[in-house]
Amino acid sequence: MAVHFGGNAWLDGDRRRTKSARHTLEQLREHCHHHVATLATHGITAHVCVLDASLDEEAQTASA
Incomplete structure (x- = not known):
């Protein structure tokens, strides 16, 4: 499992912003x-799950 932290709602000076923008x-x-x-070639079964935890200043909330 991996989490992607993208978006434009970072605080000024937050050093994680640059690292997050790499990918x-x-x-x-x-x-x-x-x-x-690569793991599968060694007989290891794994599944990919990537969560999008991006925060955008203009994000819209969904209506129920």
């Missing part, structure tokens, strides 16, 4: 799938 959500998924494929 897009899709790049993280691809990396995880590649790692799982």
Whole structure:
């Protein structure tokens, strides 16, 4: 399991912002799938789950 923290709602000066921006959500998924494929060659079964925990300042809330 991996969590992607993207978006634009970071506080000024938060050092994690730069590290988070290194990969897009899709790049993280691809990396995880590649790692799982490598494990499979060694007989290890794993499944990929990437959570999108992005926070956007303009985020809309869903209506129920």
